[in-house]
Amino acid sequence: MPVYRHIYRPYSGRLTPAWSRSLVLTRYGLAEAWSSKITIALFTLCFLPVIVSLFGIYLVNNPLARVLLGAQRPQVFTIDAEFFLHDLQAQSWLALALASWVAPRLITFDLADNALPILLSHPISRFTYLLGKFLALFASLSVVTWIPCLLLFAYQGYSSPGAWASAHLGIAGGLFLGAVLWITLLSLLGLALSSWVKLRVVATGVIFAAVFVPAGVGAVVSAVLRTRWGFLLNVPVMMTLLWQRLLDAPGISGADLPTGAILLTLLLVCCVCLGVLNARIRAREVVHG
Amino acid sequence: MAVIDLEGLEVRLGNRVVLDALTGALEGRAIGLLGPNGAGKSTLINTLLGFYPPTRGTARVFGLDAYRDRAQIRGKIGYMPENDSFIGNMSGVAFVRYMAELAGLPRREALERAHEALFYVGLGEVRYRVVNSYSLGMKQLIKLAQALAHGPRLLILDEPTNGLDPVARQRMIQLIGEIGRQGDVRILISSHLLRDIDEICDEVLILKAGRIVALSNIERERRSNRSFVELETMELLPHSTDRFAAAARARGCECACFPAGRIKLVLPDNTESRDLYRLASEHGLEIRRLHQRRDSLEDIFLRAMDGGSAIVGAPEAAATEDARRPTHAGL
Numbered sequence: 278m279p280v281y282r283h284i285y286r287p288y289s290g291r292l293t294p295a296w297s298r299s300l301v302l303t304r305y306g307l308a309e310a311w312s313s314k315i316t317i318a319l320f321t322l323c324f325l326p327v328i329v330s331l332f333g334i335y336l337v338n339n340p341l342a343r344v345l346l347g348a349q350r351p352q353v354f355t356i357d358a359e360f361f362l363h364d365l366q367a368q369s370w371l372a373l374a375l376a377s378w379v380a381p382r383l384i385t386f387d388l389a390d391n392a393l394p395i396l397l398s399h400p401i402s403r404f405t406y407l408l409g410k411f412l413a414l415f416a417s418l419s420v421v422t423w424i425p426c427l428l429l430f431a432y433q434g435y436s437s438p439g440a441w442a443s444a445h446l447g448i449a450g451g452l453f454l455g456a457v458l459w460i461t462l463l464s465l466l467g468l469a470l471s472s473w474v475k476l477r478v479v480a481t482g483v484i485f486a487a488v489f490v491p492a493g494v495g496a497v498v499s500a501v502l503r504t505r506w507g508f509l510l511n512v513p514v515m516m517t518l519l520w521q522r523l524l525d526a527p528g529i530s531g532a533d534l535p536t537g538a539i540l541l542t543l544l545l546v547c548c549v550c551l552g553v554l555n556a557r558i559r560a561r562e563v564v565h566g
Numbered sequence: 567m568a569v570i571d572l573e574g575l576e577v578r579l580g581n582r583v584v585l586d587a588l589t590g591a592l593e594g595r596a597i598g599l600l601g602p603n604g605a606g607k608s609t610l611i612n613t614l615l616g617f618y619p620p621t622r623g624t625a626r627v628f629g630l631d632a633y634r635d636r637a638q639i640r641g642k643i644g645y646m647p648e649n650d651s652f653i654g655n656m657s658g659v660a661f662v663r664y665m666a667e668l669a670g671l672p673r674r675e676a677l678e679r680a681h682e683a684l685f686y687v688g689l690g691e692v693r694y695r696v697v698n699s700y701s702l703g704m705k706q707l708i709k710l711a712q713a714l715a716h717g718p719r720l721l722i723l724d725e726p727t728n729g730l731d732p733v734a735r736q737r738m739i740q741l742i743g744e745i746g747r748q749g750d751v752r753i754l755i756s757s758h759l760l761r762d763i764d765e766i767c768d769e770v771l772i773l774k775a776g777r778i779v780a781l782s783n784i785e786r787e788r789r790s791n792r793s794f795v796e797l798e799t800m801e802l803l804p805h806s807t808d809r810f811a812a813a814a815r816a817r818g819c820e821c822a823c824f825p826a827g828r829i830k831l832v833l834p835d836n837t838e839s840r841d842l843y844r845l846a847s848e849h850g851l852e853i854r855r856l857h858q859r860r861d862s863l864e865d866i867f868l869r870a871m872d873g874g875s876a877i878v879g880a881p882e883a884a885a886t887e888d889a890r891r892p893t894h895a896g897l
Contacts, residue, residue, distance in 0.1 A: 284686075284748055285686060285714065285744070285745050285748045285751070286717070287717040287719075287750050287751070288671065288675075288679065288716055288717025289717070290671070290672075290675050291672065292641075292670035292671065292672075293667075293670050293671070293672055295637065295670075298667075298668055298670070301664070301667045301668055302668070305664050309655075386653055386654070386655055387653060389654070390650065390651070390652055390653055390654040390697075390698075391649060391650055391651045392651055392652055392653045393651075394617075394645075394647045394649075394651050395645065395647060395651045395652065395665065395709070395712065396665075396668065397617070398615050398640060398643065398645035398647075399640055399641075399665065399668040399669050400637045400638070400640040400641040400668075400669065400670060401637075401640075401668055402637065559617075560612070560615070560617045561612050561617050561618070
């Protein structure tokens with residue numbers, strides 16, 4: 278159907294492999310998410326703690342710079358697991374803000390305009406659709422979590438005298454694993470709640486609420502029943518404990534929960550999110566009766 | 567090979583049987599899917615797209631199992647849903663390109679085909695506007711454009727003229743007819759508007775309460791040029807219509823009775839109009855008007871709705887197919 282002739286012609290060219298279709302969804306998802314100025318602003322904001330940490334590492338490893346800044350003590354602070362734990366925490370909570378803005382943009386437009394019947398009538402499965410959206414969100418969150426954290430680690434390894442990096446490889450592993458666990462949870466939670474709520478602004482609020490409201494409830498449960506298990510509803514506490522253990526950093530949280538219980542709770546949350554997505558991402562709703 | 571082949575297809579949604587033992591082979595270039603609301607037209611389309619698994623039997627599209635081989639089938643299909651279905655904040659060309667890429671076209675080809683498809687359906691001038699700003703008619707056309715962009719072998723159109731004004735409807739019908747005639751595309755069109763189906767299709771499948779009540783090759787019906795007689799009658803004696811119909815059938819006529827004394831008959835070679843007057847007189851029926859006309863889709867539809875059981879017919883198909891299988895309509 279050439280433009281000038283206005284006739285229909287069938288397509289006989291090559292086709293892309295089936296596995297690459299989820300990347301099409303990822304590409305269009307990223308384009309949609311990053312077309313917003315608020316996304317750009319949030320993304321920029323996410324790098325402020327990284328810049329501060331970068332300056333800190335530079336300062337610690339550069340005595341001349343310390344003297345020029347008028348520092349009295351030879352060492353302002355040390356670059357250790359605790360330093361990177363604070364970095365990871367800062368990046369992770371900023372990632373929550375970014376996820377709560379980006380996730381609804383990936384899903385709600387499709388749901389609000391009822392695009393799923395058309396999207397899923399193409400040779401893609403529901404799994405491919407979700408994988409594409411998940412990858413878009415996961416990639417966006419990776420850029421503000423484990424990637425800058427590992428770059429800081431690499432910079433510290435490069436700047437410090439001796440074999441600092443090889444002696445502290447556990448920190449790098451902990452940063453990567455801790456961040457990946459968190460952004461996987463955030464991605465699934467963000468997509469599930471966005472598919473459930475449909476309205477973009479409300480979905481953003483609901484994602485925040487899903488993290489902080491159970492935390493409040495958990496704190497009340499722990500205080501009233503005098504039990505530590507209430508913290509299993511408290512995602513910030515659970516993640517902080519998990520990150521501490523992964524980085525082998527000194528405890529900064531008063532709570533104590535077994536690692537197995539934390540992982541099991543996170544797994545349960547992920548399963549519930551997948552259940553919601555399975556129920557909501559359908560070309561057609563089945564009316565039982 | 568039949569475009570669509572149904573064998574005892576049953577689909578349940580919850581506890582409800584929505585499609586019940588559908589059997590038939592659809593071979594036409596443009597197939598019409600007719601039926602009242604709730605007959606199962608959209609469920610059949612969704613089953614062919616692999617959205618609903620059959621609870622019993624099979625549905626095949628181009629010989630492929632509609633559920634098991636759904637990914638392959640979807641690559642060959644262009645689907646235009648009944649309701650609004652698009653991504654409103656995208657421009658027309660971006661949306662159609664996106665859909666073409668999902669169908670497997672490389673980026674460059676997808677963009678090229680998106681432009682072509684939009685010009686083809688008449689949206690060339692507005693292709694950079696966001697879809698949300700389109701009128702209802704334009705939204706229908708962009709759904710058609712995205713269904714065409716990847717060059718499908720089968721175009722499934724669910725109520726394509728829904729909500730269109732007469733001019734836009736005519737344009738849409740013209741376009742669909744043109745696609746059917748020009749390319750290698752087969753068309754399955756679902757509509758409750760008989761006129762749409764009559765203008766485009768050469769085969770029609772009529773559903774009622776989840777069952778096939780007629781599967782008719784309209785083109786063959788038209789070609790057969792059979793002589794139909796339509797009577798308007800008044801009963802002089804109780805049940806005289808039934809007795810008249812029975813006597814007519816005994817003489818080899820095909821006969822269907824409708825409310826308000828309307829009777830339609832196909833006369834065999836040895837029967838003439840005056841024989842009908844004689845039969846009517848013998849059975850206490852007064853013929854008030856008689857006119858001879860050709861069968862129309864409306865007749866097939868009304869009869870199917872009135873009867874409820876499958877209307878079967880074409881001799882060559884009936885001879886080869888299973889007796890259970892409805893083929894092409896008679897009467």
